[in-house]
Amino acid sequence: MAIQAGCRVLSQAFRPLVSSLDGACRLQGKARCLHNVLQTNELQCVRPGAYGASRHYSSDAKSGDDLCVRYLDGDDSGIVVLGINRPKAKNAISKNLVKMMSEAVDSVKANNKVRTVIICSLVPGIFCAGADLKERAKMQQSEVGPFVAKARALITELGSLPMPTIAAIDGAALGGGLEMALACDIRVAATTAKMGLVETRLAIIPGAGGTQRLSRAIGVSLAKELIFAARVVDGAEARTVGLVSHAVDQNKNGDAAYLRALNLAREFLPQGPIAIRMAKLAINQGIEVDLATGLAIEEACYAQVIPTKDRIEGLTAFKEKRPPRYKGE
Structure with missing residues (x-):
């Protein structure tokens, strides 16, 4: 029963990652299911970063974009940086930013050349101030629900990306900005950064996953306290x-x-990319179910790495005492 339940969980997990699965997911005896969803798309390179001498980008594009998508090159090839760039609005989440981020997430979602995604800010002192309240005030009441739904869908898609994601929080991450960071696998913050789900100040609640993801990150009781009080913590307390x-x-x-996040991403680069994706899937899906089902999910994910060329390359490299050269195959 646990194996069958684990397979069902995995099948559901893949739906947001690909439009369809080739065939049904079945487990017979030992777990063996899941189809390889690591499809290849062409890389798209958009404008370079605004600051940080250690940032290396592959090409230039027009300035003034609310979001700057960068595919790093050289030794950092495989790392994609999504840089929010709305300095006049403190990187607040607008209709256009949601649209641009959705397109960026879609472009990397099934690209097996992308090893890690970093989300950061190109505006010093701010990560994301949450919803663009000036834009929100101009919306008709009938427009608010659909906009929030699109923002929620974006953050859900971000959380469903198959490769590791890192939020680099160098400034304030409030409301929807923190919800965006919470959807990432790993969060890195400057000690001076400020973070909080402050929606109750406006007589609303976090609407893009904050009530669920914060509870899972820090525990139910403390999450309730922070949300009820609309409390803001700094990076040091956030780490504690x-x-x-x-x-x-x-x-x-x-x-x-950002620099710490980049170093983390560099630690991921030498590892087997399919293995990392399967490990992420096993962790994300397994944490939501009982242990027996979680173990079945792990077994099913493990089965996916056995026939890969990368696994053979890893064994060969170990035997030959050289670094492996993984291709995500």
């Missing part, structure tokens, strides 16, 4: 309560969290 994995002292360029 487990809201972020790393808290680093800010530097003069204002990109200390």
Whole structure:
């Protein structure tokens, strides 16, 4: 029963990642299911970053975009950086930003050349201030629900990306900005950064997953306290309560969290990309079910790496005492 339940969970997990699955997912005896969803898309390179000497980009594009998508090159090839760039609005989430981020997420979602996605800000001192309240005030009441639904769908899709995602929080991440970060696998913050789900100040609640993801990140009781009080914590306290994995002292360029996130992404690059994706899927799906079903999910995910060329390459490289050259195959 656990194996069958595990297969059902995995089949559901793949629906947001691909439009369809080739064939049904079945487990007979030992778990063996899941289809390889690591499809290849052409890389799209959009404008370079605004600051940070260690940032290497593959091409230039027009400036003024609310979101800057960068495919890093050279030794950092495989890392994609999504840089929010709305300085006049403190990176607030607008209709256009939701549209641009949705397109960016779609473009990397099934691309097996992408190893890690970093979300950061190109505006010093701010990550994302949440919803664009000035734009929201101009909306008709009938427009608010559909817009929130689109923002919620975006953050859900971000959380469903098959490759690791890292939020680099170098400044304030409030409301929807923190919800965006919570959807990432790993969060890195400057100690001076400010974070909080502050929606109750406006007589609303977090509407893009905050009530669910914050509870899972730091525990139900503390999540309730922070949400009920609309409390804002700094990076150091966020690290203490487990809201972020790393808290680093800010530097003069204002990109200390980004640099730490980049170093983390570089640690992921040498590892087997299919293995990392399967590990992420096993963790994400397994944490939501009982242990027996979770173990079945792990077994099913493990089965997917056995026939890969990368697994053979790893064994060969170990035997030959050389670094492996993984291709995601």
